Amino acid sequence: MKIAVVAANGRVANKVIAEAVNRGIEVTAFGRGDNNTVAQTYIKKDIFDITKADLTGFDAVVDAFGAWTEDTLPGHSTTQKHLCDALSGTDVRFLVVGGAGSLYVNPEHTACVSDGPDFPDSYQPIAKAMAKALGELRERNDVKWTYISPAGDFQADGERTGEYILAGEELTLNDRNESIISYADYAIAMVDEITNGNHIQERISVVRK
Numbered sequence: 001m002k003i004a005v006v007a008a009n010g011r012v013a014n015k016v017i018a019e020a021v022n023r024g025i026e027v028t029a030f031g032r033g034d035n036n037t038v039a040q041t042y043i044k045k046d047i048f049d050i051t052k053a054d055l056t057g058f059d060a061v062v063d064a065f066g067a068w069t070e071d072t073l074p075g076h077s078t079t080q081k082h083l084c085d086a087l088s089g090t091d092v093r094f095l096v097v098g099g100a101g102s103l104y105v106n107p108e109h110t111a112c113v114s115d116g117p118d119f120p121d122s123y124q125p126i127a128k129a130m131a132k133a134l135g136e137l138r139e140r141n142d143v144k145w146t147y148i149s150p151a152g153d154f155q156a157d158g159e160r161t162g163e164y165i166l167a168g169e170e171l172t173l174n175d176r177n178e179s180i181i182s183y184a185d186y187a188i189a190m191v192d193e194i195t196n197g198n199h200i201q202e203r204i205s206v207v208r209k
Contacts, residue, residue, distance in 0.1 A: 002026045003194055004055060005062045006047055006083065008037050011156055012097050013064035015187035023191060028058070047079045052086045060093040060194045073129040080133050088142045093197055095190060098149040100179070101127030102134055103171040103205055113152060113171055134203065141201070148190055149205040151181040158182025163209040164189050172207050181208045 003020060005013050008029030017037045020027050029039035032046050043054070047065065055061055063083055067075045080096065087094050101114035101123065113119060114127040137145055152171065164185050165174060173179055181189075189206040193199060 001059050001195070002028070002057065003060045003062060004028045004030060004058045005037075005039065005064060006030045006050065007063070007065040007079075008039065008042070009033055009035070010064050010066055012066070012183050012186065013037070013062070015183045016062055016064065016097075016190050019184075019187040019191045020194070023195075025191070025194070030054075048082055050083070050086060052090075055083075055086050055092060056090075058092050060095055060197075061087060062095045062097070062190065062194070064097045066097070067129070068126060070125065073125055076129045076133040077136055080137060084137070084140050084143045084145070087144075088140075091144065093194070093200070094143050094145040095194060096133075096137065096145065096147045097190070098134065098147045098203065099127060099130035100149050100152045100154065100171070100205070102131040103149055103152075104169050105171050107170075109169060138201075138203075144200050146193055146197075146199045146201075147203040148186075148193060149203060150186050151205070151207040152179035153181070154186070155180065155182045158184065158208075160184035160188070161208060162188065164206045165209050167205045167207060169203055169205070172205060174207055174209060179207055181206055 009031040027039040028041040029037045035042040065079045
């Protein structure tokens with residue numbers, strides 16, 4: 001299996017790449033800066049310079065783009081559109097490292113995590129930017145996409161337990177009433193989905209078991 005990881009120098013991307021390489025998957029990483037990944041191949045290139053030809057021959061492409069500042073937040077939509085356009089009409093699967101703010105908190109799917117009174121104001125801009133990008137992704141019937149939301153507490157340095165609960169569109173708690181997952185366990189779930197490809201054109205979510 002051959003995959004590409006875009007925005008590869010980020011912390012989540014690093015975990016996904018390491019997990020994939022450890023499973024014997026051939027990984028090509030794309031990043032703007034110098035390589036700090038364990039991918040077998042690294043291509044220094046801005047996302048907007050990545051072409052359809054660059055993404056040909058892969059089984060899956062992982063979009064690990066992330067932005068926090070006001071001027072870069074629109075990149076969640078614009079970079080995603082660029083990659084979707086490059087993959088349009090192909091059989092290459094497109095997996096997106098998503099956010100938790102857009103997970104639903106009611107069966108009617110009319111209220112999200114980010115709508116809650118306890119959701120931090122400082123996270124509202126990124127939650128809105130990522131929710132907008134997810135909405136745009138849902139309109140892409142020409143791309144074999146899968147959007148994977150982490151649990152509410154997404155821990156960069158959390159332990160790798162090797163286990164997780166696979167859930168759907170709603171915020172899911174584990175048996176300890178927690179919504180938590182480490183980057184390492186999220187990476188396991190991402191690579192499992194890359195390998196299995198069971199949720200085409202769906203948003204799924206993961207939480208620590």
